[in-house]
Amino acid sequence: MLRESLNAMxxxxxxxxxxxxxxxxxxxxxxxxxxxxxxRRLETRLGVRLLARTTRSVSPTEAGERLLKAVExxxxxxxxxxxxxxxMRDKPAGSVRIVADEHAADTVLWPILCGVLPNHPDIAxxxxxxxxxxxxxxxxxxxxxxxxxxxxxxxxxxxIGPALxxxxxxxxxxxxxxxxxxxxxxxxxxxxxxxxxxxxxxxDAWKFGRDGREIQVRVGGxxxxxxxxxxxxxxxxxxxxxxxxxxxxQAHLESRDLVHVLAEWSPPRPGYHLYYPCHRQxxxxxSLLVEALRYRV
Numbered sequence: 516m517l518r519e520s521l522n523a524m525x526x527x528x529x530x531x532x533x534x535x536x537x538x539x540x541x542x543x544x545x546x547x548x549x550x551x552x553x554x555r556r557l558e559t560r561l562g563v564r565l566l567a568r569t570t571r572s573v574s575p576t577e578a579g580e581r582l583l584k585a586v587e588x589x590x591x592x593x594x595x596x597x598x599x600x601x602x603m604r605d606k607p608a609g610s611v612r613i614v615a616d617e618h619a620a621d622t623v624l625w626p627i628l629c630g631v632l633p634n635h636p637d638i639a640x641x642x643x644x645x646x647x648x649x650x651x652x653x654x655x656x657x658x659x660x661x662x663x664x665x666x667x668x669x670x671x672x673x674x675i676g677p678a679l680x681x682x683x684x685x686x687x688x689x690x691x692x693x694x695x696x697x698x699x700x701x702x703x704x705x706x707x708x709x710x711x712x713x714x715x716x717x718x719d720a721w722k723f724g725r726d727g728r729e730i731q732v733r734v735g736g737x738x739x740x741x742x743x744x745x746x747x748x749x750x751x752x753x754x755x756x757x758x759x760x761x762x763x764x765q766a767h768l769e770s771r772d773l774v775h776v777l778a779e780w781s782p783p784r785p786g787y788h789l790y791y792p793c794h795r796q797x798x799x800x801x802s803l804l805v806e807a808l809r810y811r812v
Contacts, residue, residue, distance in 0.1 A: 528586060609639070610639045611801050616645060624660065627675075638800045673805055709738075
């Protein structure tokens, strides 16, 4: 009933303002007969004539003038309120919480966010670094970042980065003491620098692949860290072999501070994806960030 009455009020005000059913119908995007019927139903329900109709013009009756004064300002306020909400599409605001691992936050999220956020001062972003699997954590966050293929099926996913390649690397000084491994299985005889998963349940497995064959290797060593920065530092200091994103160590490979081993066993893998629940309505701020982060080759 409320919706029908509101539609009828809008129809009546449009006709009273324009003084013409045809022009009012064009303004509202409805047919002239439908508009005329809506106004007649309103008059019937109220039991009074609201509009005086002649062959040349339409004008409010005394009852129509009274109703027009009562509702016109309120409808204008409703229209202004709707317009202000629509402006949020152009000026999104609000807070967005994203969980991501250290590498994704450093190489994918922040390079995009630092270019987007200055243009949208009403958006606040919190990035929580969580090394290891982040899948399933979106209940406490607006979105998460995970490697492609590892995202739960009930999530919407958007690629935000190129293919990722891991690299087994060590310092020249380390390989002066130990032979370079030729196969992933050879890592069992080496000192390896491990990444501790956030729940402390175990160490991150090293994943290799070649000719369709997939191998996961559990390695051991003298030191374990829970951040990639310390793993890289210990590797440069000659404490063993580490398994790090290739882009993180590329500069050290070029300067020959590190040596890449088992390169043929480290094919590119699907890159990072942003994921968020499909059953949750995305805020304008999150929608803007999703499009900004979307990876385009």
